[in-house]
Every structure is written in C-alpha cells, then in structure tokens.
Amino acid sequence: MADDFDVEVISRDEDGRSARFLVRGLTPAMANGIRRAVVADVPTLSIDTVRFVENSSVMFDEMVALRLGLVPLTTPLDDFELGDTVTLALDVEGPATAYSGDLETSDSLVRPADENIPIIELKQGQRLEFEADAVLDTGKDHAKHQGGVAVGYRHLQRVEVLGDRDGFDEEEPHILRGVIETDEGELVHTEEFGADLTNRYPGKELAVTDVPDAFVFHVETDGSMDVDELVLRAVDSLRDRADELATKVAV
Amino acid sequence: MMIPVRCFTCGTVIGEHWEEFKARAKEGDEDPAKVLDELGVDRHCCRRMMVSHTDLVDVVSPYQ
Incomplete structure (x- = not known):
C-alpha cells in the first residue's frame, strides 16, 4: 500500500461547512472507512x-x-x-x-x-x-450526534479527447457527475458546465475512465465544527483504532 | 405542525431557512426554486421538505 496520500482541496465554503477534496493513493476500503468515521465516530x-x-x-x-x-x-x-x-x-x-x-x-x-x-x-x-x-x-449512538451530513465520495474520472466526432453522428448529451481530470491535468466539477460533457467538448470523441485509487470526497457538517476539524478527527479515530489493534495483536 | 429541524433524508439543518422561504415564496410572489437556490438548499431531498411543508400550529391551537 502506498505510504503517502496526496490530498488536494477542490472547493471549500467560506463558512467552513462544506468542502470537496481529492485524495490519491487510497484503497476503496480506506475511502469508505473515512466516510464512516466522519459519520459515526466523531462525537458532537x-x-x-x-x-x-x-x-x-x-x-x-x-x-x-x-x-x-x-x-x-x-x-x-x-x-x-x-x-x-x-x-x-x-x-x-x-x-x-x-x-x-x-x-x-x-x-x-x-x-x-x-x-x-x-x-x-x-x-x-x-x-x-x-x-x-x-x-x-x-x-x-444516535443520528443527532453525527457531525457530518451528506458525506460521500466518488472516483475521480479522467476525460480524454480521442479526436473529432464523426460529423454525421447526432450529438447526444453525455451526462457525467462528479469531478473530472482533463488532458491538461485540470480538476473540474461537472456542475461548472451543466454536467454535460458535450457542453465542454462539442464535436469531440471522448473516453471517460475512472482514475484508480483517486477519490473525490464531499463533506458537509451540521455546524458543530469545521469540515477540516471533522475530517481530521475522523482520520485520527481511524488511526487510534488501528494502533489499538496493533498493540492487542502484538501481545 | 412546525417545520422539521432537519431534512429527513440527509440530515442537513433546514429549519433555519423556513421563515425566509415562507416570507418570500409561500406568502410572497418569488419563484420558490430561485429562493431555495439562494438559500443554499440544493438537494432535492431538502427542497421537498420546504416545498411540501404546511404550518399547522394555527389550526391546532384552538383545541388545546
């Protein structure tokens, strides 16, 4: 497993209540572990x-x-x-x-x-x-103690331009949700162009693939603490439990 | 009765925005969709909480 995670913040609300960030080098199990820790393990x-x-x-x-x-x-x-x-x-x-x-x-x-x-x-x-x-x-213990609301993640998707589309094909909407990585390495949320790839790449033939081990998290808090603190506390709780397991198994 | 404090589905606090939504869209003549967008109530689960709510305190209070 990779030692280093690469974290990049994509967007963050001024009030600190919601954020979207990209983490590379995660396994799907780890990504879900973080999501579950945000929802269930950070006390409020x-x-x-x-x-x-x-x-x-x-x-x-x-x-x-x-x-x-x-x-x-x-x-x-x-x-x-x-x-x-x-x-x-x-x-x-x-x-x-x-x-x-x-x-x-x-x-x-x-x-x-x-x-x-x-x-x-x-x-x-x-x-x-x-x-x-x-x-x-x-x-x-109770959903009222959840610090995170609507916490989720998606694969980062890479959109590659393969060439021009065949001129006689009718252009159909190509709807895609989440964050895409363009050929230039830019990270763009699809909401910025109406979630339709044909708005951004008219007349192009595209290939969309999931980027392996890269996840885009979307986290919102109910206001009990900042998103930063919520996510860091969640990761700490995961680490604490892993440490506890390690010490107990070591005996 | 009263607007629920949180959205049933996702848990976002929506009670916070009810009075403004009521004044502008239910009693005023603004477009409810635009008001909800401005209030930051984006998801359709939260939007239905606001759109489908009716205050019943006035109806119930005579029967105390």
Missing part, C-alpha cells in the same frame, strides 16, 4: 435530556425534546470528553416563537450553530420553559 454535543418546567404549547414534551435534540451545537472537542454534559435553558412566553437562538448555555463555547431554527410557535398565554442537558456522544 446534542441535547439528550430535557426537564420541562412548563410546556403549554401545542406540542407534547417529547416532540419538543426531539426537535431540541436535532439542533446542532458548536462542539469544542478539545475541552470535552465522551459523556460530558453541558446545561442549556430556555424560557419564552407567547405570543412569540421560540428559536434555537433563545437557548442559554452554561458554557460560552457551546451554543446553537444555527440561531433561526423555530422550535415551537407559542400563542397568547402559552409558555415554554425547560432546562436541558447536552451530552457528547457519537453518531453510532
């Missing part, structure tokens, strides 16, 4: 227990608690260990809408990553007051 904080003081809204306590669990919380992983908790509280009286941004936390580093998520709309005389515990756990 999420509300787990809610103690209601008053809930006279139109939703049951359980329904409100489920919605609260899904609100992403920023997670400074250096300061927390698995199972640590942070207390949050909310007190809103109608007529008003309780938003995720109304949540008060006991730790200033932990706050809702998105502040405009409506929790519940309260009418005149209705009130929502509770205290909640957010716990640090992994996506294996």
